[in-house]
Amino acid sequence: MFSRIVTHIRKHVSISAEEEAILTSALELRDIKKKEFLLEAGEVCRENYFINQGCFRLYLITPKGNEQVIQFGIEDWWITEYFSLKTGAPSQYYLQATENAEVVVLKRHLEDELFARIPQLERYFRLVLEKAYSAQLNRIHYIFNLTGEEQYRMMSQKYPEFVQRIPQYMLASFLGITPEFLSMLRSKKD
Amino acid sequence: MFSRIVTHIRKHVSISAEEEAILTSALELRDIKKKEFLLEAGEVCRENYFINQGCFRLYLITPKGNEQVIQFGIEDWWITEYFSLKTGAPSQYYLQATENAEVVVLKRHLEDELFARIPQLERYFRLVLEKAYSAQLNRIHYIFNLTGEEQYRMMSQKYPEFVQRIPQYMLASFLGITPEFLSMLRSKKD
Numbered sequence: 285m286f287s288r289i290v291t292h293i294r295k296h297v298s299i300s301a302e303e304e305a306i307l308t309s310a311l312e313l314r315d316i317k318k319k320e321f322l323l324e325a326g327e328v329c330r331e332n333y334f335i336n337q338g339c340f341r342l343y344l345i346t347p348k349g350n351e352q353v354i355q356f357g358i359e360d361w362w363i364t365e366y367f368s369l370k371t372g373a374p375s376q377y378y379l380q381a382t383e384n385a386e387v388v389v390l391k392r393h394l395e396d397e398l399f400a401r402i403p404q405l406e407r408y409f410r411l412v413l414e415k416a417y418s419a420q421l422n423r424i425h426y427i428f429n430l431t432g433e434e435q436y437r438m439m440s441q442k443y444p445e446f447v448q449r450i451p452q453y454m455l456a457s458f459l460g461i462t463p464e465f466l467s468m469l470r471s472k473k474d
Numbered sequence: 475m476f477s478r479i480v481t482h483i484r485k486h487v488s489i490s491a492e493e494e495a496i497l498t499s500a501l502e503l504r505d506i507k508k509k510e511f512l513l514e515a516g517e518v519c520r521e522n523y524f525i526n527q528g529c530f531r532l533y534l535i536t537p538k539g540n541e542q543v544i545q546f547g548i549e550d551w552w553i554t555e556y557f558s559l560k561t562g563a564p565s566q567y568y569l570q571a572t573e574n575a576e577v578v579v580l581k582r583h584l585e586d587e588l589f590a591r592i593p594q595l596e597r598y599f600r601l602v603l604e605k606a607y608s609a610q611l612n613r614i615h616y617i618f619n620l621t622g623e624e625q626y627r628m629m630s631q632k633y634p635e636f637v638q639r640i641p642q643y644m645l646a647s648f649l650g651i652t653p654e655f656l657s658m659l660r661s662k663k664d
Contacts, residue, residue, distance in 0.1 A: 342611075344615060344619075346618075346619050347619070352615070352618050352619060354611055354614050354615055354618075355611065355614075365608075365611075366604050366605075366607060366608035366611070367608040367611070367612065370604060370605070370608065376615075399597070403593050403596070406593070406596035406597040406600050407589065407596040409600045410596050410599045410600040410603060413600060413603035413604060413607055414556050414560060414603060415556075415560070416607055417556055417603055417606055417607045417610065418555075418556035418557040418560065420607060420610040420611065420614065421532075421544055421545065421555075421556070421557070421610065422557065423614065424544050424545075424610065424613065424614065424617070425534060425542070425544055425566075427614070427617055427618075428536075428542050428544075428617075428650060429534075429536050429537070429542060460618060
C-alpha cells in the first residue's frame with residue numbers, strides 16, 4: 285500500500301488527490317525477504333527506497349573481509365546509495381534487508397518526469413535530505429568523540445526498539461566494536 | 475558579487491533573469507576575516523552560507539577540550555549547521571573561517587518565501603544535498619576503513635590544493651591523527 289508514503293509526504297508538503305494518483309502510478313511496491321539484497325557491490329544503483337515495513341542496512345566489505353555497516357534504515361526512511369544512483373558508477377555498498385520487509389520503489393529514470401509533474405516532491409526530498417544529512421554529521425561527531433560503549437548506551441536510550449530489532453553483530457559493526465564486546469555491554473545492562 | 479552563486483545554481487537548474495533578481499535581492503554578501511566565526515557553540519544557527527571565496531571548518535570542542543573538525547567547505551559549497559538551522563536548538567558546533575573569506579548569506583526566515591517564489595531552488599538544494607549527503611556516507615566509510623595515513627594520502631591525491639591551504643593541525647583533527655604524525659607523513663612525502 286502507498287498510504288504510508290503519502291502520509292509521510294503530506295507531513296512535509298501539500299499534494300492534491302490528482303498528484304497523489306500520478307505519484308502512486310509511478311511507484312512500485314516490493315516485498316523483500318530477510319537477507320535479500322536491494323543492491324550488491326559492483327552493481328549500479330538505479331532506485332531509491334521508502335521503507336514501508338522492515339529494516340535495512342547499507343554496508344560494505346572491508347579489504348580485511350569484514351562487514352562494515354554504514355547506515356541503518358527503518359520505517360518512514362528513504363534509503364539508497366546516492367553516489368551510484370547519481371553518477372551511474374558501480375556501487376561499493378550492499379543494501380540488505382535485516383528482516384522481511386516491504387519497500388516503495390522510486391526508479392531513477394522516472395524521477396525527473398515525476399518531479400516535473402509534482403514540483404512539491406522537490407521540496408519534500410530537500411527536507412528529507414536535510415534531516416538525513418544532519419544525522420550523518422552527528423554520526424561523525426559520535427564516531428570521533430564517543431567510545432563504542434557510550435554510543436551503544438546512547439542508542440539504547442534514544443532508540444530502544446531499534447536496538448532490540450537489529451542482530452547483535454550488525455549493531456556491533458555499526459558501532460565499530462566487536463560482537464563479543466557488545467554482548468558484554470548488553471549483559472552488564474540486564 | 476552574486477555571479478558565482480548564480481552560475482552555480484544555473485549548473486543545476488534554470489532560473490530566469492527575473493528570478494535571479496528576486497534571489498539576489500534576498501541574499502547578502504558578507505566578508506569574514508580569518509578565524510572569525512559564522513556560528514559559535516550555544517548559538518542558534520539562522521543562516522546558510524554559500525562560499526564565494528575562502529575556506530571554513532565546522533568543528534566542536536570535545537569533552538577533553540580538543541577541537542574535532544567534522545567538515546571543511548571551500549568555494550562553491552554550502553555550509554551550515556542544519557540541525558540547529560532546522561530545529562532552532564542551540565548548536566554544538568563552531569563554524570569558522572580558516573582564511574579571509576566572502577560568503578553569500580541565505581537567512582532562514584527568508585527561505586520559505588524565496589523558495590515559494592523560485593520553486594527551482596527546491597530542486598537546486600535537493601541536488602546539492604544529495605551530493606553532500608553522499609560525501610558524508612563516503613567519509614564514514616573512510617573513517618572506519620582507512621588509517622589516518624591512508625586518508626591523508628587519498629586526500630593529497632584527490633584534493634592536492636585543498637590539502638595545501640588547510641593549516642596542518644586542522645587537517646590532523648579532520649583525519650583523527652595528531653599534528654605530529656601528520657607532520658611526519660608530510661615530510662616522508664617530500
